[in-house]
Amino acid sequence: MTRMALAPVAATPLSDQVYRRLLDAILADEFIEGILPSERDLATTFEVNRHAVREALKRLQQARLVEVNQGGSTRVLDYRTEGRLDLLADLLVRAGHVDWKVARSALEMRASIGADAAALCAKRAPKTHKALRKVADAMAAHPEDLPALDADNVVFWTAIVEGSGNLLYRLSLNTLLDGLKILAASLGEDSVYQLGRNEYLEIGELRDVADAIGAGDAERARKAAYEHLRRTVTAAGG
């Protein structure tokens, strides 16, 4: 059994390709007056069956990017007012370019939620302390191995979010981690590691967070977590 670093061959379903094309066109504001062509027209232009178009439109509908009316026409919605957080994945990288304004927004949100999660964790699950210290110690043991630091860092904050007992923070974390993955796919993993480097290396701050949680000191945990997480916001030009 060899460890192959190759990505699996795509074989993307047609409806997914149509979804992508429509998504890009929507975000690029390519539809006059925000009105999409009819399903039949889209099917002919994309040279696929109408069902494939319909499945793609269902996904766009689910993402609140379009509004479909029977009899009437399908309209593009304003994602600023109608879109949901999940759009992060689609907004972060467009046309191969990273939107750093969006990336910075994500980092700011990470800091805000991470800090509050740390405070809640201190209040509700101070016992998380032991696991957190263990991860911090592991990170201190390999300060040069950026990929490992990155992975451990995810474990660290996931534990805090779990300890916060806030399901929405957990789901937000999923969304943010998803964004990170997309960023890595676009910039290359090394670039992302470098971005977080200043943060990763401050393992003493992680220990402070862990200790404050262990002591049940919510406000200290919040402050320590916030200042630590803000490092990468600053690194990204915040």
Next chain:
Amino acid sequence: MTRMALAPVAATPLSDQVYRRLLDAILADEFIEGILPSERDLATTFEVNRHAVREALKRLQQARLVEVNQGGSTRVLDYRTEGRLDLLADLLVRAGHVDWKVARSALEMRASIGADAAALCAKRAPKTHKALRKVADAMAAHPEDLPALDADNVVFWTAIVEGSGNLLYRLSLNTLLDGLKILAASLGEDSVYQLGRNEYLEIGELRDVADAIGAGDAERARKAAYEHLRRTVTAAGG
């Protein structure tokens, strides 16, 4: 033309109904080993065409609730680790009952993000101050009109989030407001108004937030916003 207070008769598309049924079944963990029946089986049990099932599955796929494999079977994913924030709308009310743990999570998140948004708004758009004061004054003018207070309150915080310049906060706000709407539909609007009553009536605190933003004092704005928003968390049993 009479003004009818009735909700429009649904005429819900079949695929949407199938989506709902499958969603409920998934969240209730009704599939043995998390494996869904084949599309053809689902079509016969729901007595709809297979395409309707496929469109519903596309939406579930978009929501990261299921994983579809050609040739293989369709599996339920663990929403705690795979789900995105948009699940709030589906998790908040299940089987007609409000999940207060989820609702409290949403209120906590609102407080955390609202506070950070206020801080960023103070830093980046202190001029928002004028509009904020205007809304606060309007609220002070009709302290008994809860629906109007609620609407103005949304305007107030939307302005702050816009002023923060953080797109993700805007999208999170959309998600949270969506949850509020669902809560209102389940409990009745009056109950939701009562829940926020303690917060709405502290208009002096809103003015403090507005003034701190006008002064460009990020930390004061953050603190004032957080304490104000925490009122409803406490009211919901936080």
Next chain:
DNA sequence: TGCCATAACTGGTCCAACCAGTCAACCAGT
């Protein structure tokens, strides 16, 4: 000029195939 029936759109649903993967059972060969 103003109204309203209707024709020509739109999306929603269905059927009946067939293509393309997956997986388990079976059956050689070693």
Next chain:
DNA sequence: ACTGGTTGACTGGTTGGACCAGTTATGGCA
């Protein structure tokens, strides 16, 4: 007894064409 390949019965993916059900523009009648 184990390996490897063949086969067939599943799974999802795609297609074309038909029809139903709403919306909207049109054009002729009052």
